[in-house]
Amino acid sequence: MAMYPGEQIPLRQMNIGQTGTVIRILGGRGLMLRLEALDIRPGKKVTKISSTFLRGPVTLRVDNTQVAVGFGMANKIIVKIDQFLPGNFAGR
Amino acid sequence: MMRILLVGNPNVGKSALFSRITGTHIIASNYPGTTVGFTKGFLKLGEDQVQVIDVPGTYTLEPISKAEEVAVEMLKDGDLVIDVVDATNLERNLNLTLQLLKRQIPVIVALNMWDDTHHRGININVGKLEELLGVPVAPTVAVTGQGIKGLIGRLPEAKVPKTTYSGSDERWARIGDIVKQVQSLSHHHHTWYEHLEDASNDHIGGIFIALLVLSASFWFIRFVGEGIISYIAEPLFEWLWTPLLMKLSLVLDSGGFWHNILIGKLINGQIDYSQSFGLLSTGFYIPLGAVLPYIVSFYLVLGMLEDVGYLPRLAILMDTLMHKLGLHGYAIIPTILGFGCNVPGIMATRILESRKERFIAATLISIGIPCAALQAMIIGLVGQHGGQYVAMVYGSLFVSWLIIGFILNHAVRGFSPEILVEIPPYRLPLLRIIAEKLWLRVHGFIKEALPVVLGTVLVINILYAMGIFNSIANVAAPVLTNLLGLPKETIVALVVGFLRKDVAIGMLAPLALTAKQLVVSATVLAMFFPCAATFVILARELGARDTLKAAGIMIAAALTMGGLQNLIL
Ligand SMILES: Nc1nc2c(ncn2[C@@H]2O[C@H](COP(=O)(O)OP(=O)(O)OP(=O)(O)O)[C@@H](O)[C@H]2O)c(=O)[nH]1
Numbered sequence: 305m306a307m308y309p310g311e312q313i314p315l316r317q318m319n320i321g322q323t324g325t326v327i328r329i330l331g332g333r334g335l336m337l338r339l340e341a342l343d344i345r346p347g348k349k350v351t352k353i354s355s356t357f358l359r360g361p362v363t364l365r366v367d368n369t370q371v372a373v374g375f376g377m378a379n380k381i382i383v384k385i386d387q388f389l390p391g392n393f394a395g396r
Numbered sequence: 397m398m399r400i401l402l403v404g405n406p407n408v409g410k411s412a413l414f415s416r417i418t419g420t421h422i423i424a425s426n427y428p429g430t431t432v433g434f435t436k437g438f439l440k441l442g443e444d445q446v447q448v449i450d451v452p453g454t455y456t457l458e459p460i461s462k463a464e465e466v467a468v469e470m471l472k473d474g475d476l477v478i479d480v481v482d483a484t485n486l487e488r489n490l491n492l493t494l495q496l497l498k499r500q501i502p503v504i505v506a507l508n509m510w511d512d513t514h515h516r517g518i519n520i521n522v523g524k525l526e527e528l529l530g531v532p533v534a535p536t537v538a539v540t541g542q543g544i545k546g547l548i549g550r551l552p553e554a555k556v557p558k559t560t561y562s563g564s565d566e567r568w569a570r571i572g573d574i575v576k577q578v579q580s581l582s583h584h585h586h587t588w589y590e591h592l593e594d595a596s597n598d599h600i601g602g603i604f605i606a607l608l609v610l611s612a613s614f615w616f617i618r619f620v621g622e623g624i625i626s627y628i629a630e631p632l633f634e635w636l637w638t639p640l641l642m643k644l645s646l647v648l649d650s651g652g653f654w655h656n657i658l659i660g661k662l663i664n665g666q667i668d669y670s671q672s673f674g675l676l677s678t679g680f681y682i683p684l685g686a687v688l689p690y691i692v693s694f695y696l697v698l699g700m701l702e703d704v705g706y707l708p709r710l711a712i713l714m715d716t717l718m719h720k721l722g723l724h725g726y727a728i729i730p731t732i733l734g735f736g737c738n739v740p741g742i743m744a745t746r747i748l749e750s751r752k753e754r755f756i757a758a759t760l761i762s763i764g765i766p767c768a769a770l771q772a773m774i775i776g777l778v779g780q781h782g783g784q785y786v787a788m789v790y791g792s793l794f795v796s797w798l799i800i801g802f803i804l805n806h807a808v809r810g811f812s813p814e815i816l817v818e819i820p821p822y823r824l825p826l827l828r829i830i831a832e833k834l835w836l837r838v839h840g841f842i843k844e845a846l847p848v849v850l851g852t853v854l855v856i857n858i859l860y861a862m863g864i865f866n867s868i869a870n871v872a873a874p875v876l877t878n879l880l881g882l883p884k885e886t887i888v889a890l891v892v893g894f895l896r897k898d899v900a901i902g903m904l905a906p907l908a909l910t911a912k913q914l915v916v917s918a919t920v921l922a923m924f925f926p927c928a929a930t931f932v933i934l935a936r937e938l939g940a941r942d943t944l945k946a947a948g949i950m951i952a953a954a955l956t957m958g959g960l961q962n963l964i965l
C-alpha cells in the first residue's frame with residue numbers, strides 16, 4: 305500500500321518511516337487537548353516509527369520525542385504525506 | 397516560609413533536581429509519571445531557610461490525569477516556580493513555560509538535560525532565550541550537579557514578565573518564533589542505543605527483546621537473591637547471631653516468659669529460625685535474612701530497567717492485552733512497581749486517567765501481584781518442595797489476575813481511554829544514580845518493614861499465650877478443611893496475613909504441610925487480602941466504598957482459586 309505525496313490519510317495508514325504533516329484531528333476537544341499537550345497538532349510534522357500487531361499502539365516521532373498513540377487515536381489524526389517513500393523500503 | 401515549586405513536563409528531571417537542591421533523595425526514573433505526589437525539602441538561601449517542593453510532571457495547566465491535577469493544585473500555594481525544561485525538547489516544554497509565565501508567580505527556568513543537547517547536536521542560545529522569555533534561564537545537568545549553583549544563585553532574579561498572547565494558537569506561534577531564534581541543529585551520528593531504540597520499536601524485535609529482558613531479569617533477581625542469602629545472610633546469622641542468642645538463652649534459663657518472647661521455642665535445644673518465632677530469632681531472620689536479599693536484588697534490577705527507559709516500551713507491547721482488562725499498556729508500570737511493594741504500585745495508578753482504570757489496576761495489584769517480601773518467602777518455603785510448586789503459585793496468581801481483570805472490565809462502569817504516552821530515549825544510567833536509588837529503597841524497607849515485622853511477631857506470641865488462636869481456628873475450621881483442604885492451624889497464618897504476608901508465610905513453616913497444601917495456602921495468602929500498609933493506601937486512593945468492593949472481590953477470588961486448586965491438584 306503505497307501512499308503518494310499530498311494524499312490525506314489517517315496516521316494509522318501511513319507506512320513506517322513515512323513523514324507527514326498533521327492536517328486535522330477528528331474527535332472532540334478533549335482528544336485535541338491531550339494531543340496538543342504532546343505537541344501533536346495541525347501543522348506539525350510527524351514521522352511514523354512503528355505499529356504494533358493486533359490493533360496495538362502506533363509510535364511516531366515529533367521533533368525529538370517519540371510518542372505512542374492508541375490505535376483508535378491514530379485513526380483520528382489526519383496527515384498529509386510529505387514525501388514519497390515506497391512501503392517497506394522506507395528508511396528509518 | 398517561602399515555597400519554591402519544581403514544575404515542568406513529565407520526565408524532565410524535576411525529582412533529580414530536587415534531590416540535588418535539597419539533599420533529600422527521592423525516586424527519579426526514566427519514564428513519564430514517576431512522581432505522583434509531592435515531596436517537600438529544604439534549601440538554605442542566604443540567611444533564610446526556604447521550602448522546595450517536587451511536583452508531578454504536567455504538560456499543560458489543564459490537567460488530564462490525577463497526578464497532573466496534584467501539580468496544578470500545588471501551583472496555588474507557591475511563591476516561586478523553578479520551571480524545569482528539557483533542553484532537548486524545547487518546543488513542547490516551552491508550551492508549559494508560556495502558560496506559567498501568564499500566572500502571577502515569579503518564574504526561573506532550569507534548562508535541564510543540558511548534557512544531552514551536545515549528544516543530539518542541539519545548540520541553544522541561552523542568552524537569547526532569556527531575553528525572549530523575560531525570565532532568567534540557567535542550564536543544568538541534574539544527575540551530575542552541573543549548573544545547580546548557578547541556578548540557585550539566580551533564584552532572587554526570578555520574576556513575572558509581561559507576557560501577552562491570547563489563546564493557544566497565538567501561544568504556539570510565539571513558541572515557534574522563540575525556537576527558531578534560539579535553537580540550531582547540527583548533524584549528529586546515531587549512537588548505539590538509538591539503534592537499540594529502533595530495534596525495540598520493530599514489533600517482532602520488540603517481543604524478542606521483551607522476552608529476553610524479562611527472563612534475564614528473573615534469572616538475575618534469583619541468582620543475586622540466592623547468592624546474598626547463601627554467602628552473606630546465612631553465614632552472618634549462623635556464625636554471629638546464633639551464638640549471641642544462645643548466650644542470651646542461657647542467661648534467660650532456656651525458658652520462661654521473656655525467653656518465649658525474645659528467642660521463642662528451642663527446637664532440640666537449638667534456635668531454628670523458621671520455627672522458634674521469637675522477636676530476636678525469627679523476627680529478625682524473616683526480614684533481614686530471608687527477605688532483604690530479594691529486596692536488594694529486585695530493586696537493583698528494577699532500578700536499571702527504570703533508568704534505562706525500558707518500561708514504557710514494555711507498556712506498548714502489553715497494550716493490547718491490557719485493553720482486555722479495562723486498562724491500557726501504561727498500567728503495566730504500577731503493576732511492575734507492585735512486584736516490589738504493593739504500596740508504591742497502587743500509588744502509581746494515579747498516572748492512569750479514569751476512575752475505572754484506577755479501580756481495576758489497584759484491585760488487580762492487590763490480588764495478583766505478590767510483593768518482593770512475599771515472593772522471597774514463597775520461593776524459600778514452597779521452593780523446598782521443587783520449582784514446579786512455585787510455578788503453580790505464580791501461575792494461579794497470573795490466571796486470577798487475567799480472569800478478574802476481564803470480568804472487571806465488563807462489570808465496572810466508566811471508560812478506559814487509550815494509551816497516549818511519551819517514550820523517553822534510552823539512557824545509560826550512571827552507576828552512582830542506580831546505587832543511590834537502590835539504597836533509598838532498601839533503607840525504606842528496613843525502616844518501614846522491620847518494625848512492623850517485629851510488632852507482628854510480638855502480637856503472634858501474645859495471641860498464642862492467650863490461647864486466642866485456638867478459638868479462631870475452631871470457628872474457621874469448616875471453611876479451611878472442607879473448601880481448601882488445609883489443617884485448621886493455617887488460620888493463624890491467614891490472620892497474620894492481614895499484617896505482614898512474609899511473616900504469615902513464615903508461620904506455615906512449622907505446620908508440616910504437604911506440597912499441595914503449601915501451594916494452596918501460599919496462593920490464598922497472596923490473594924485474600926492486602927497487608928495492612930497496602931490496605932491503608934488502597935482506602936486513601938479509592939475511597940471507602942471502592943475499597944470495600946475491592947476487598948470483597950479479593951476474598952471471593954481467593955476462596956474460589958484455593959478451592960479449585962484443592963480440587964485439581
Ligand atoms: N542525562 C541526563 N539525565 C537526567 C538529567 N536529569 C535527570 N535525568 C534522568 O532523567 C530521568 C528523569 O528524571 P526525573 O527526575 O525522574 O524526572 P521528573 O521530571 O521528576 O519526572 P516525573 O516525576 O515523571 O514527572 C531519570 O532517569 C534521571 O536520572 C540530566 O540533566 N541529564
Ligand SMILES: [Mg+2]
Binds near residue numbers: 411431452
Ligand atoms: Mg519526578
